[in-house]
Amino acid sequence: MAPNKQSKKTVFKLVGIFLAGVLVLLAASSRNYIELHERLIIQGLGIDRTEQGYKVSVQALKTTEEDKIELLVTEGDTVYDALNNLSLQIGKVPLYTHNIMVVIGRSAAEHGLDDVLDFFVRYHEARPTESVFMASDTAGELFAHQEDGQYTLLKDIDESAHARQYNSQLVQVEVMDVINDLYRRSNSAHLPILSLEDGRIEELGTGIFEQGKLKETLSLEQTRGLMATINKLEVGTEVVQLSDHISVTMEYFDCKSHIETEIKDGKPVFTVKVKCKANISQMDNPIEDEMDDSVYPELEKAVSAKLREQIESAIRWAVIDNQCDVFGFGNALLWQQTDYWREHEDHWRDDMGEADYFVYVDTTIALEGQELSPKPFSVW
Numbered sequence: 001m002a003p004n005k006q007s008k009k010t011v012f013k014l015v016g017i018f019l020a021g022v023l024v025l026l027a028a029s030s031r032n033y034i035e036l037h038e039r040l041i042i043q044g045l046g047i048d049r050t051e052q053g054y055k056v057s058v059q060a061l062k063t064t065e066e067d068k069i070e071l072l073v074t075e076g077d078t079v080y081d082a083l084n085n086l087s088l089q090i091g092k093v094p095l096y097t098h099n100i101m102v103v104i105g106r107s108a109a110e111h112g113l114d115d116v117l118d119f120f121v122r123y124h125e126a127r128p129t130e131s132v133f134m135a136s137d138t139a140g141e142l143f144a145h146q147e148d149g150q151y152t153l154l155k156d157i158d159e160s161a162h163a164r165q166y167n168s169q170l171v172q173v174e175v176m177d178v179i180n181d182l183y184r185r186s187n188s189a190h191l192p193i194l195s196l197e198d199g200r201i202e203e204l205g206t207g208i209f210e211q212g213k214l215k216e217t218l219s220l221e222q223t224r225g226l227m228a229t230i231n232k233l234e235v236g237t238e239v240v241q242l243s244d245h246i247s248v249t250m251e252y253f254d255c256k257s258h259i260e261t262e263i264k265d266g267k268p269v270f271t272v273k274v275k276c277k278a279n280i281s282q283m284d285n286p287i288e289d290e291m292d293d294s295v296y297p298e299l300e301k302a303v304s305a306k307l308r309e310q311i312e313s314a315i316r317w318a319v320i321d322n323q324c325d326v327f328g329f330g331n332a333l334l335w336q337q338t339d340y341w342r343e344h345e346d347h348w349r350d351d352m353g354e355a356d357y358f359v360y361v362d363t364t365i366a367l368e369g370q371e372l373s374p375k376p377f378s379v380w
Helices: 005-032 080-089 106-111 112-124 141-146 154-162 175-183 220-229 296-319 329-336 336-354
Strands: 039-049 056-061 069-076 093-095 101-104 132-137 190-197 198-210 212-219 234-245 248-264 267-283 356-365
Touching: 005 080, 039 080, 039 141, 039 154, 039 267, 039 329, 056 080, 056 234, 069 080, 069 141, 080 112, 080 248, 093 212, 101 112, 101 141, 106 112, 106 132, 106 212, 106 234, 112 175, 132 175, 141 190, 198 220, 198 296, 212 220, 212 234, 212 267, 220 248, 220 267, 220 296, 248 296, 248 329, 267 296, 267 329, 296 356, 329 336, 329 356
Parallel strands: 039 093, 039 101, 101 132, 132 190, 267 356
Antiparallel strands: 039 056, 056 069, 190 198, 198 212, 234 248, 248 267
16 A cells, blocks of 8 residues: 555655654754864873972974974962863863873972872773873973973973883883872882983983872982882893993893792791893903803892892882872782781781891893803904
8 A cells, every 4th residue: 555645645755754863963063063273282291299289291293394392381279170261271182182291290299199180090982001201300490491492391391201111210101000009009109200311301210109198209319229029120231240340231131020928926027039131331440351150150140139139129119108009018918918908908018117028039141152261353
């Protein structure tokens, strides 16, 4: 049976309503679409604490000039309020998906990381893989530094990242690492420290935090001890003395570590075990002086002792003296001594200084390609 005229009119009305709805949605989406030239493409954020709230330094790409960075400074009661004020000032909408770093000024670090990093957790465009640093003084100072009319912070940090491949005294931390440390009772947060030294931005050591607030700092040598303990010592160089007149430069690689726990006499005992391989990079002795294979055990012992001292110094200063468990000893208790941890977790920060800590380092020199007494080259 053919449809009557009334049913045809009903169909046409429904189709018309559907098409009208599609047009409304398309119009709405076109109004919400923001052109690239209307966005502020953020590359880095520096956050300092003020008496009224926060001052935020922003390095952003100029969309009209390739590879050109501009600096903008704004203030507000909170980090987000400051960034929102920036939009009102320049008439552009910030784009956070391209941000690669956050630098927290010392004043903000001392006030506490919770208020600073909350924005980077909640805001939908923020990424949890942004690198986080702490400024030895103000973040604004680092962001404003220029050479030949160009802001250098991004370049200097990129060079520091490459330096990590050759010398593991530079700790790498992302937003999600800090957030996890802040919300776990078994860990304390730590951040690499940036400083303006002799006209260049360099990493100075590591800031260690107690309950989200800056407590103290680790030196570069102690930072290496930290990295060795948390299984992040990839490569690095160390100079050891073979005798009163011979210095040997060693290169670490393929380092592995783990923490063992036990409960003895009612308190935790931690054993840090580190195994590394090493190459001989240079020996400061006359090339004609021949040396035999008996030197290898002596070198292995010397380089192991040097790394062990760095680990022990870091543990003593961070954990015992300042109650900052940046090594994850509490986390090791959580997994290996669960019953003890559940009973003592509420006062772990008070008890960690009473625990016992032992460090063992075993370094093996890779004999492949190592020549203790090189022979002269011959052209014949």
